[in-house]
Amino acid sequence: MDALLSVRLSGTAERGSSMLDDPVEEGGLNFSVGERQLLCLARAILAKPKLLVLDEATASVDRDTDAFIQRMLRSKFEDTTLLTVAHRLDTIMDYDTILVMSGGRAVEFGSPGMLLRDEDGVFSELVNATGEESATALRAMAER
Numbered sequence: 001m002d003a004l005l006s007v008r009l010s011g012t013a014e015r016g017s018s019m020l021d022d023p024v025e026e027g028g029l030n031f032s033v034g035e036r037q038l039l040c041l042a043r044a045i046l047a048k049p050k051l052l053v054l055d056e057a058t059a060s061v062d063r064d065t066d067a068f069i070q071r072m073l074r075s076k077f078e079d080t081t082l083l084t085v086a087h088r089l090d091t092i093m094d095y096d097t098i099l100v101m102s103g104g105r106a107v108e109f110g111s112p113g114m115l116l117r118d119e120d121g122v123f124s125e126l127v128n129a130t131g132e133e134s135a136t137a138l139r140a141m142a143e144r
Contacts, residue, residue, distance in 0.1 A: 007038040007045070007072060033060045041069060045076050052077055055085045066091065089127060093141035098123065112142035 028036045037057060044052055054073075058066040070091055073082060086092050093112050100108035100115065100123045107122050108115055115123035116139055127135050 007042045034062070034065045037061055037065070037069065041072055041076075049080055051081045051083060053083045056087065057084070058086075058088065058091060089130065089138055090141065093138055094144060100126075116142055 022030070024030065028039070031039065037060075040057075052073075058069050061069070066088065074094075082095070084092055084095070092098060096111065098108075098110065098112055098115060099106055100121075102122050108118075112123070115121055116127060118124055127138050130138065
């Protein structure tokens with residue numbers, strides 16, 4: 001129950017604690033995308049893995065759910081190595097190390113701050129392509 005509390009699924013107003021008795025349709029289709037992601041996160045909290053692979057874990061959720069998941073990842077998995085595949089740059093700007101892929105090949109590897117110092121680098125180009133305001137915010141995140 002603690003894992004469900006951590007991911008805000010235990011007290012869903014519409015279903016309350018009876019949610020634990022809900023049947024699960026094939027593929028979890030009776031749950032929203034966000035609920036499925038949060039259920040996966042709760043399972044990972046219980047498993048306490050040394051490595052957690054996240055492949056576009058927040059690509060199909062709204063910004064609020066994305067922000068919540070990012071906070072949970074940082075608070076509940078401090079001692080876990082996160083391997084994250086992401087297109088939302090703001091979700092990885094505070095990571096220790098980033099591997100940048102292009103054309104199926106690893107082209108850059110380093111901390112976000114280090115990668116951004118190479119103005120001609122692929123990572124810098126990706127950040128700049130988000131627009132001036134967003135790029136400024138992303139660069140500030142990388143320097144924290």
